[in-house]
């Protein structure tokens with residue numbers, strides 16, 4: 001039995017929005033299909049009549065510098081992100097996150113936009129983008145708007161996008177300046193193929209021997225991708241030292257809501273890992289920012 005009745009293949013964002021709003025409903029967009037097709041097959045997504053395929057839209061594969069930002073198209077596959085010299089330069093944490101997603105076949109088809117739109121709290125691409133302070137550009141029949149990435153997430157698997165009329169177009173991250181760097185770490189089950197036990201991305205700026213700015217994202221540590229604001233506040237202005245790392249670990253454990261999930265890990269194990277991943281990513285980013 002077919003999972004859909006109509007399959008549309010627009011070539012511009014405007015045509016995709018028109019198709020999405022005018023096509024027989026229920027309709028939704030599809031990119032790599034690595035999440036959506038499984039969800040439709042397994043009954044975890046309501047049945048659809050029309051699929052609007054985004055893979056033929058060049059604007060969604062843009063990768064360029066605009067003003068003070070690097071703009072990363074939502075339709076880029078994880079492998080395209082990994083292979084980009086621009087993302088390697090300005091968003092190391094995102095390169096490391098996308099490079100660990102699934103296996104080669106998944107990374108060749110799955111897109112960054114699909115990873116974010118699926119809105120899972122530990123999606124590797126979302127966590128990488130969150131630490132880089134990304135903004136998302138959204139297209140709708142009313143035009144374009146930009147929102148901070150965090151505003152896209154409402155609950156596990158539920159994004160703030162109106163799937164009947166809105167499309168993620170791109171993500172903007174600030175260009176990397178001197179003495180700034182980022183890093184991403186995660187722990188997977190040995191035979192796991194989808195989503196980590198825990199991941200953590202971190203961006204920082206160093207001034208002399210101090211952390212002068214920092215952004216930390218962790219997943220899963222709550223219902224949506226988690227930005228560790230208290231840990232960031234603790235670190236800012238502190239000298240980079242073993243004592244500072246220990247204090248940051250305590251602060252992270254106090255603010256993040258780690259839980260036990262039967263298929264992946266216990267709460268206690270996640271709490272242990274959080275400290276290790278924080279230390280490792282802080283140390284990597286600090287060394288890279290020299």
Ligand SMILES: Cc1cc2nc3c(=O)[nH]c(=O)nc-3n(C[C@H](O)[C@H](O)[C@H](O)COP(=O)(O)OP(=O)(O)OC[C@H]3O[C@@H](n4cnc5c(N)ncnc54)[C@H](O)[C@@H]3O)c2cc1C
Nearest residue numbers: 031032033034035036102110111113114115117124168194
């Ligand atoms: C074997 C396997 C291993 C995986 N491993 C990992 C992993 O290690 N880490 C990880 O984070 N994920 C993993 N995933 C999940 C998945 O591959 C990613 O979330 C992927 O990035 C989704 O992108 P997609 O293009 O395939 O999205 P699709 O499946 O096409 O779409 C997913 C959802 O996003 C919506 N959507 C897609 N593009 C847009 C857009 N531009 N604007 C608005 N809505 C959009 C769709 O309507 C749908 O609701 C794995 C999946 C598989 C099958």
